[in-house]
Amino acid sequence: MDCYKRKSLIITLNLKFSQWNTVFGNNRLTATLVERLIHHSYIFVFTSESLNLL
Secondary structure: OOOOOOOOOOOOOOOOHHHOHHHHOOHHHHHHHHHHHHOOOOOOOOOOOOOOOO
8 A cells, every 4th residue: 555646557458458358257246446546547548540550
């Protein structure tokens, strides 16, 4: 708890929050995880095409 609201964390993922249950396999666990991650957060959504193909 020492770093709560004092440190930054960046998470990047190419899945929508609604698709995270395919990774964790449990809807309740996924909902709890997403809820805690987005609390006091800024969410940036990039909708452009992938640059990995260049």
